[in-house]
Amino acid sequence: MSTINRSASQFIASVVSNKRVGQYHQLILQVGDIVTFCKPGNFIAIKVGGESSRMILRRAFAISRTSQSSSFGGTIELIVAPFGSGSSWLCSQPEGSELDVVTPLGTAFGIPTEPVKALLVGGGYGSAPLFGLAEVLKLRGCKVDMLLGASTGGKIYAPMEGKRSANSLRIYTEDGSMGEKGRVTDPIWALVQDNAVDVIYSCGPMPMLAAISKLVEGTDIVHQCAVEESMACGVGVCMTCVLPVANDQGQVSMLRSCIDGPVMDGSLVQWDLVGQVPEVHQ
Amino acid sequence: MTTFDFSTTLGSAWFPTPIFTASGCASSGKELSQFFDLKDIGAVVTKSVMSKPRHGRPTPRMAETPSGMLNSIGLQGPGIDSFLANDLPWLIEQKSRVIVSIAGETVEEYATLARRIRSVSGISAVEVNISCPNVENRGLVFACDPDASRRVVDGVRKTIGGELPIIVKLSPDVTNLPEIAAGVVDVGADALALINTVLGMVINLDTMRPHLGGKTGGLSGPAIRPVAVRAIYQVHAALPKVPILGMGGVSSGRDALELILAGASGVSIGTASFGNPTALMQVQHELKELLVARGFTSLSAAVGFAHREEM
Numbered sequence: 001m002s003t004i005n006r007s008a009s010q011f012i013a014s015v016v017s018n019k020r021v022g023q024y025h026q027l028i029l030q031v032g033d034i035v036t037f038c039k040p041g042n043f044i045a046i047k048v049g050g051e052s053s054r055m056i057l058r059r060a061f062a063i064s065r066t067s068q069s070s071s072f073g074g075t076i077e078l079i080v081a082p083f084g085s086g087s088s089w090l091c092s093q094p095e096g097s098e099l100d101v102v103t104p105l106g107t108a109f110g111i112p113t114e115p116v117k118a119l120l121v122g123g124g125y126g127s128a129p130l131f132g133l134a135e136v137l138k139l140r141g142c143k144v145d146m147l148l149g150a151s152t153g154g155k156i157y158a159p160m161e162g163k164r165s166a167n168s169l170r171i172y173t174e175d176g177s178m179g180e181k182g183r184v185t186d187p188i189w190a191l192v193q194d195n196a197v198d199v200i201y202s203c204g205p206m207p208m209l210a211a212i213s214k215l216v217e218g219t220d221i222v223h224q225c226a227v228e229e230s231m232a233c234g235v236g237v238c239m240t241c242v243l244p245v246a247n248d249q250g251q252v253s254m255l256r257s258c259i260d261g262p263v264m265d266g267s268l269v270q271w272d273l274v275g276q277v278p279e280v281h282q
Numbered sequence: 283m284t285t286f287d288f289s290t291t292l293g294s295a296w297f298p299t300p301i302f303t304a305s306g307c308a309s310s311g312k313e314l315s316q317f318f319d320l321k322d323i324g325a326v327v328t329k330s331v332m333s334k335p336r337h338g339r340p341t342p343r344m345a346e347t348p349s350g351m352l353n354s355i356g357l358q359g360p361g362i363d364s365f366l367a368n369d370l371p372w373l374i375e376q377k378s379r380v381i382v383s384i385a386g387e388t389v390e391e392y393a394t395l396a397r398r399i400r401s402v403s404g405i406s407a408v409e410v411n412i413s414c415p416n417v418e419n420r421g422l423v424f425a426c427d428p429d430a431s432r433r434v435v436d437g438v439r440k441t442i443g444g445e446l447p448i449i450v451k452l453s454p455d456v457t458n459l460p461e462i463a464a465g466v467v468d469v470g471a472d473a474l475a476l477i478n479t480v481l482g483m484v485i486n487l488d489t490m491r492p493h494l495g496g497k498t499g500g501l502s503g504p505a506i507r508p509v510a511v512r513a514i515y516q517v518h519a520a521l522p523k524v525p526i527l528g529m530g531g532v533s534s535g536r537d538a539l540e541l542i543l544a545g546a547s548g549v550s551i552g553t554a555s556f557g558n559p560t561a562l563m564q565v566q567h568e569l570k571e572l573l574v575a576r577g578f579t580s581l582s583a584a585v586g587f588a589h590r591e592e593m
Contacts (some may be wrong), residue, residue: 005316010560047557054349056503056533056557102559232344232351233556236313239306239329239355240344254337254358259313275495277337 004259005235007037008105015097016072023154024125025091027078029099035074038066039108040133041226041263044078045234047100048086059086060234062203062226062262063104064128065135076103079128079157105234107263109133109201109224115141116198119191120166121184121212122148123204125157129226130203134165143167145196149184149208153177185211197221202266204228210271223266229257244270244278252278287580288570290324290547292525293447293472295406297324297379297548300581301538301566304529304552305330305383305409305451305475306355310369311376317559320378323566324548327527328369330385330411333394335361340495345484350503350531351553352482354496357385357414362398374404381449383409386434393437400442408446409527410438410471413453413478415500425453425462425478432465439470449527451475454506454513460520473525475550476513480506502553507531511544518545518586533561535568542569542581543588 016028031038045058065077082091093099109129112118118137120130127148134144144165149172150156156171156178163169171179172186185208191197192215202212203226216223232238235258242254243261246268254277255261270278290300303314305327311320320326338358345352360369365382373380382405384395392410399405412434413425424430435450442448450466452459454477463474479500486493510530518526528546532538533554541549549569554561578584 004312008316010317010558055346056349056553057346057351058557100558230342230344232346232353233559235317235559237307237309238344238353238556239309239338239358240341240353242338242341242343242358253335275340275342277340 005105008102008235009034010100010102012098013101015093015095015099016075017095018091018093021079021159022157023081024157025080025082027080027090028075029078029101030072031074031076031101031103033074034103035066035068035076038063038076038104040129040136041106041108042104043106043234043262044076044101044103045105046090048089055086057232058102058234059090060105060231060258062129063132065132079125081125102234106258107261109226109263111136111140112142112199115143117143117196118145119188119197119200120144120146121188121200121202121204121208122146123184123208124150124155126204126226127157130201131159131165133201138165145191146170147172147184147187149173151175184208185215188212188215192216192219192221199224202226206274209266209269213266213269213271217267224263225266225269226262227257227264227269228262231258234258244273244276246270254278286570286574286578287582290581292407292449292527292548295447297406299324299566300542300548301562301569302381302527302548302550303327303555303562304550305411307552307555310365311373311378314555314559314562315376318563320373320376323562325379325381325406326373327381327409327550328365328373328383329359330357330383330409330414331359331362331365331395332357332385332387333362333391335359335364342493342495345493345499347482347484347501348505350501350505351556352484352494352499352501353479354494354499356496362395366398366402370402370404379406380404381407381409383411383451385411385414389433389437392434393441396438396441400445405446407449407473408438408442409449409451409475410435411451411478413451415453415455415479415481415498423453425451426456428462428465431462432469435466435471436469447472449473449475451478453478454509455481459513460517463517463521463524467521467524471524473527473547474517475527475529476517477506477510477530480509502531504531504533507537507540511540514541514546515544515588519589522586522589532565533558535565535572538565538569539572539584542584543586545586545589547582547585
């Protein structure tokens, strides 16, 4: 067997609950024992549109949290923005619906073996997987500070129970409608200067991830980011979701964000080359 | 209970089932091996490999379209050295049958690739991909030019000798497909792979520019299935003795049966694997049931059955 997709399986998951939370939907899916393989950073690929759908590709969503309950067994939580036709279909699925899913897919956030000072940075609903991550980091004794940002307050996803898993939470909106007015990246440099951060975990739009990578360039801070590229398959066969990423020797190749990511080392992603093709080194 | 013969042949190569991966849609097999056993299908057709490592085209490389998708990968791959050192031995270790797909920028590159693989054991056949639409210069799509197609296949045949069956993958984006097919068979193709993707384009309404980094892309998925059925039907009518590996929008057993009735001896599953990693097993199971339900005692009896009134 190969090590690629090694915990993944395809199965039918039922919708335990579907609640509207601001501009997003919180879906809880019953996944059984698979839950034990689902780590913060992993994603799920869901078939959308029903049997006669003209949408042939799965939609990928970050797993935001996992839990084991007595009534439903293993469940996972997804935060979905109903913006496209596939995600809108998913958000319209009532409790009890059955979904064809493939999970867990992709790389997970690396969890430090020792307690560290962790800064979690989320943009828009990119904050979703950070709450599950925060819980895991807290259990390891890490200090967890969280920064969430969006263009406007309605796009901030910050549930009450999630807030408890972080030592601090600061919210930034570009229009000032919630929290402080500004960008989520604004306070990072000061935190770095204060020696308040060992590891940054980030999830959100690519320009935000690129900006964080630039901010911590030349420091000892580890930046683990969950990248976002459009995917067709989610399992590594289609080669559409590639990003230019360097290896330890500095050689750049086009890696798949589905199996070599979504969590990648921000210092190795060649942000300036995203959307281009690197020169071939031979 | 009567036994049903599900096996098929492409040239001198024998396969226990007629269901294959499609080149470029299963990488080199590792990714899908978590979802099914690769030795349970007819063969893995590997992603077209070139002489040197290649980054491919810039992103975005994908656009979903009604019942289909456009891709613009541009033959990203590790190059033949890495393929022979890593990917192929792994597939052989899995006891998978392997059809190696090759692609080149020049007639000579195809011959060079053929020389590299001709003496490697564990390969069932070679697919000569002369129809990838995602190259910088459309002039490089050999399959759109009868003379260029013949030169490539002639070069590969002379290099490879009689050892490995040659399957030539053709494009449906031509005026006279049977003529191009007859040309490559004339210089030594043992079988034909029909069809490659259909050249297409999507304009992004936000940027009001072509959506794909490479501007154009190959259309695949159920949207192109009728094009595949037509191409297979036409070529089988013109060249009834030449085996065809059919592909194009197959996502169920009934789709596969349609291609077989049109004249395909085997069916590759491509884009369906993107939406359903177990599509190959599902199609294989359904196809067998459909053939048995129609009273066929073998797969080969159904190949080209749609042509029977005209013969």
